[in-house]
Amino acid sequence: MRKKELIRLSATKIIARDGFCKTKVQSIADDAKIAVGTVYIYFKNKDGILDYIFETQHKKIVKLSEKLESQNIPPLEKIKKILRYHFEELRKNPDLSSVLAQEGKMPVVYGSPWIKDGFVGIPYIFQKMLDESKEIGEIRDIDTELFGAIIFFTGIETAYLLQIQGKQDKHYSEFNELVTFIINGIKS
Amino acid sequence: MRKKELIRLSATKIIARDGFCKTKVQSIADDAKIAVGTVYIYFKNKDGILDYIFETQHKKIVKLSEKLESQNIPPLEKIKKILRYHFEELRKNPDLSSVLAQEGKMPVVYGSPWIKDGFVGIPYIFQKMLDESKEIGEIRDIDTELFGAIIFFTGIETAYLLQIQGKQDKHYSEFNELVTFIINGIKS
Amino acid sequence: MRKKELIRLSATKIIARDGFCKTKVQSIADDAKIAVGTVYIYFKNKDGILDYIFETQHKKIVKLSEKLESQNIPPLEKIKKILRYHFEELRKNPDLSSVLAQEGKMPVVYGSPWIKDGFVGIPYIFQKMLDESKEIGEIRDIDTELFGAIIFFTGIETAYLLQIQGKQDKHYSEFNELVTFIINGIKS
Amino acid sequence: MRKKELIRLSATKIIARDGFCKTKVQSIADDAKIAVGTVYIYFKNKDGILDYIFETQHKKIVKLSEKLESQNIPPLEKIKKILRYHFEELRKNPDLSSVLAQEGKMPVVYGSPWIKDGFVGIPYIFQKMLDESKEIGEIRDIDTELFGAIIFFTGIETAYLLQIQGKQDKHYSEFNELVTFIINGIKS
DNA sequence: GATGAATGAGTGTTCATTCAT
DNA sequence: TATGAATGAACACTCATTCAT
Numbered sequence: 173m174r175k176k177e178l179i180r181l182s183a184t185k186i187i188a189r190d191g192f193c194k195t196k197v198q199s200i201a202d203d204a205k206i207a208v209g210t211v212y213i214y215f216k217n218k219d220g221i222l223d224y225i226f227e228t229q230h231k232k233i234v235k236l237s238e239k240l241e242s243q244n245i246p247p248l249e250k251i252k253k254i255l256r257y258h259f260e261e262l263r264k265n266p267d268l269s270s271v272l273a274q275e276g277k278m279p280v281v282y283g284s285p286w287i288k289d290g291f292v293g294i295p296y297i298f299q300k301m302l303d304e305s306k307e308i309g310e311i312r313d314i315d316t317e318l319f320g321a322i323i324f325f326t327g328i329e330t331a332y333l334l335q336i337q338g339k340q341d342k343h344y345s346e347f348n349e350l351v352t353f354i355i356n357g358i359k360s
Numbered sequence: 361m362r363k364k365e366l367i368r369l370s371a372t373k374i375i376a377r378d379g380f381c382k383t384k385v386q387s388i389a390d391d392a393k394i395a396v397g398t399v400y401i402y403f404k405n406k407d408g409i410l411d412y413i414f415e416t417q418h419k420k421i422v423k424l425s426e427k428l429e430s431q432n433i434p435p436l437e438k439i440k441k442i443l444r445y446h447f448e449e450l451r452k453n454p455d456l457s458s459v460l461a462q463e464g465k466m467p468v469v470y471g472s473p474w475i476k477d478g479f480v481g482i483p484y485i486f487q488k489m490l491d492e493s494k495e496i497g498e499i500r501d502i503d504t505e506l507f508g509a510i511i512f513f514t515g516i517e518t519a520y521l522l523q524i525q526g527k528q529d530k531h532y533s534e535f536n537e538l539v540t541f542i543i544n545g546i547k548s
Numbered sequence: 549m550r551k552k553e554l555i556r557l558s559a560t561k562i563i564a565r566d567g568f569c570k571t572k573v574q575s576i577a578d579d580a581k582i583a584v585g586t587v588y589i590y591f592k593n594k595d596g597i598l599d600y601i602f603e604t605q606h607k608k609i610v611k612l613s614e615k616l617e618s619q620n621i622p623p624l625e626k627i628k629k630i631l632r633y634h635f636e637e638l639r640k641n642p643d644l645s646s647v648l649a650q651e652g653k654m655p656v657v658y659g660s661p662w663i664k665d666g667f668v669g670i671p672y673i674f675q676k677m678l679d680e681s682k683e684i685g686e687i688r689d690i691d692t693e694l695f696g697a698i699i700f701f702t703g704i705e706t707a708y709l710l711q712i713q714g715k716q717d718k719h720y721s722e723f724n725e726l727v728t729f730i731i732n733g734i735k736s
Numbered sequence: 737m738r739k740k741e742l743i744r745l746s747a748t749k750i751i752a753r754d755g756f757c758k759t760k761v762q763s764i765a766d767d768a769k770i771a772v773g774t775v776y777i778y779f780k781n782k783d784g785i786l787d788y789i790f791e792t793q794h795k796k797i798v799k800l801s802e803k804l805e806s807q808n809i810p811p812l813e814k815i816k817k818i819l820r821y822h823f824e825e826l827r828k829n830p831d832l833s834s835v836l837a838q839e840g841k842m843p844v845v846y847g848s849p850w851i852k853d854g855f856v857g858i859p860y861i862f863q864k865m866l867d868e869s870k871e872i873g874e875i876r877d878i879d880t881e882l883f884g885a886i887i888f889f890t891g892i893e894t895a896y897l898l899q900i901q902g903k904q905d906k907h908y909s910e911f912n913e914l915v916t917f918i919i920n921g922i923k924s
Numbered sequence: 925g926a927t928g929a930a931t932g933a934g935t936g937t938t939c940a941t942t943c944a945t
Numbered sequence: 946t947a948t949g950a951a952t953g954a955a956c957a958c959t960c961a962t963t964c965a966t
Contacts, residue, residue: 175929193381197957207931212958277462277520314537315530321521322541326514332465333509342503349502353510357545363946385940395948397942406940551950569757573936583952588937653838653896690913691906697897698917702890708841709885718879725878726886733921739925761961771927773963782961 176214178204180228183221188267192222192275225271230294233258237297247305248359251298252351255327259350262331263343273332276325295321302358311358323354364402366392368416371409376458380410413459418482421446425485435493436547439486440539443515450519451531461520464513483509490546499546511542552590554580556604559597564643568598568651601647606670609634613673623681624735627674628727631703638707639719649708652701671697678734687734699730740778742768744792747785752834756786789835794858797822801861811869812923815862816915819891826895827907837896840889859885866922875922887918 182204187195197218201208215221236257240250262269299320305311330350334343370391375383385406389396403409424445428438450457487508493499518538522531558580563571573594577584591597612633616626638645675696681687706726710719746768751759761782765772779785800821804814826833863884869875894914898907 191381193379196955201932208957209931209959210929213929218957274465314541315527315534317525318518318521318527318534318537319541321525322514322518322538325517325521326510329513329517330506330510333506333513337505337509339503339506346503346506349506350510353502353507353545356547357541359544384938389949396940397948398946400941401946567757569755572934584936585938585952585954586950589950594936650841690917691903691910693901694894694897694903694910694913695917697901698890698894698914701893701897702886705889705893706882706886709882709889713881713885715879715882722879722882725882729878729883729886729921732923733917735920760959765928772961773927774925776962777925 175206175210176224178206179211179214179221180224184225184265184267184271187222187225187275188270192271197221222271222275225268226276229258229261229268229272232261233294234297246310247301247308248310248355251301251305251323252355254297255323255351255354256347258327259331259343259347262328263340266335266340269328269331269335272328276328295324298324309360312360314358319358326350326354363392363394363398364412366394367399367402367409368412372413372453372455372459375410375413375463376455380459380463385409410459410463413456414464417446417449417456417460420449421482422485434498435489435496436498436543439489439493439511440543442485443511443539443542444535446515447519447531447535450516451528454523454528457516457519457523460516464516483512486512497548500548502546507546514538514542551582551586552600554582555587555590555597556600560601560641560643560647563598563601563651564646568647573597598647598651601644602652605634605637605644605648608637609670610673613670622686623677623684624686624731627677627681627699628731630673631699631727631730632723634703635707635719635723638704639716642711642716645704645707645711648704652704671700674700685736688736690734695734702726702730739770739774740788742770743775743778743785744788748789748829748831748835751786751789751839752831756835756839761785786835786839789832790840793822793825793832793836796825797858798861810874811865811872812874812919815865815869815887816919818861819887819915819918820911822891823895823907823911826892827904830899830904833892833895833899836892840892859888862888873924876924878922883922890914890918 179200183195183200186199186203190199195218197211198208200221201211204211211221215224233254237250237254240253245253262272295317297320299316302311302314302316302320302323306313306316327350330346331343334340334346339346367388371383371388374387374391378387383406385399386396388409389399392399399409403412421442425438425442428441433441450460483505485508487504490499490502490504490508490511494501494504515538518534519531522528522534527534555576559571559576562575562579566575571594573587574584576597577587580587587597591600609630613626613630616629621629638648671693673696675692678687678690678692678696678699682689682692703726706722707719710716710722715722743764747759747764750763750767754763759782761775762772764785765775768775775785779788797818801814801818804817809817826836859881861884863880866875866878866880866884866887870877870880891914894910895907898904898910903910
């Protein structure tokens, strides 16, 4: 596999376990069975690794949302699809949900170069969809900026909670509960 | 003020700004205008300071929930009251909402000595209330363990989001939106 | 002794032996019988230690030259006195002559904060004295900027050469030879 | 050009700018537009590059001195000729004068394999010439070992000083001043 | 010979923690 | 209690060197 991806996967595993700050670059390298120095060929520094983890996930979602935009789907449905996709990703990679939940609000992330259209950009995508939804009367009059973010972070959080509550197997049904919760919570 | 409280407040301020791991004990001491050594009279170590921040907030909520238990209030109403109280606390101390949101899921917290009946204990309180609520048919048949945690963390998250979105002044109305969102989301 | 001086002396010893770049901060700390961390209480970084060594020597010479300025001494005599003083310093501390000779022309030194009136400032002091000397016809028409520097660096170099040629004991007579060499070299 | 020479020239440029210790082999390779690995085909290690720079210059001077030996020239004249040749070399390659002045007294150089008859050998050549000169009464009774070295290093130093004082164009006249300085300094 | 990705020992620097005052 | 200088283990990052291609 491409070395950079190898490092991303090992880093996700270790950071999920130890937390970003307590994670040693050496541990990541050990897990990836490469030398420390190699990490620094692909990443400027330790922060860069975390950035890349977020960036990768961010890109996937943005790509999906762009694809959905070109389709004629009701906005709430689009939100559901993105949530489902993201949820499925996190189910397949539980460590990722830990990292996103644990490190997703760290100041370090907000100082990242990709922040301009970064992870925080996804709440904005949700906001736009909620705006559309509001216009056609699907949902009631909520603060879409706030709820865009709430919905996004609640999604990550729920995936994380399922994991620490040992309910990985119920992912599918619990996800439906979550969607029902959200939709009922905002619909007119 | 009692030195220990002084340290807690300074620590909350600094940790909110820099994140726990990047925070230096020296910075906290500087902010509190005391010597580093003094911190170690009141706290076993750096982790102990974060513990104490969570513990303090936890105790307040447990105290309130115990008081509510002795009263004859519908369970959903109890949840609302606790959320409102917590929200009000976070509004008065925005740094606290940053700390709770940023560090509340860190492994470090889960390794803390007070964890047994700790911060994570609050979701359990919510769970019990949701169970009661479910029994009397106020809400539909949800996974109360999961939703106890979702509701609790969403509360903290929302307070944090209001702050970074610069909506401190709309705290009250946004809180009502959040409560409506949650109640609508779970009611039968 | 003051810790900072202790570090300066140990650093001079170790740098003379290993060269600045190959010198480990740990070695300096070991020699000074203190912890590495202590070095960083007194110095911003490793470069700062070298700066301080130069700065200290520079200040001594500037002080002497200021004292001489206030006296009614022929300029060539002033140069002799400064050279003699510096030479005597280097004889008492052979390691210092190694450091000044070896590191005195490194780019690192030229990037130092004290460079404005720094070590390179001493050649300028010599230049002024040569200018005076030229005016009164003591010496011939030389490029005083160039020879100010040549005389200064030759002084350091000679002290260094005496050391590596194992002639520390002949310091006094060799110094007189050097002075004669310089004076004969520039006089009218 | 032969790769080894290419590397020597690039190394001289980079070392003059950054100092030997701070110079990365990668930088030299970049400047020479070759791969790092290639450097290690022509040189055993990084020190070897510096050795070669000195060795090259040393060989030229030894060659010249051997040629001069076979001619019937007064010893002082020989010294002048060598100095002039060396000076001219340094004028054509200012980076070289920086390297020789900056690194010529480093312990690293004294640990080099070619040191036995190495760069430090040139002072010895000068010493022999001064001995001859002293015998025929051209110069006064000086410590020829010391002055052989002083004269040699002063030559390098002066070339270096001319460069940092921005007097490259005056090289010729300044050189004559230097020679006059030295000859007057040592003659009977 | 030439390459440059990979290596990993080595080092500057930080910072939680201690303890003599 | 309070102090803050001193400690030294720990860690991010570098870079000379190697070797499979």
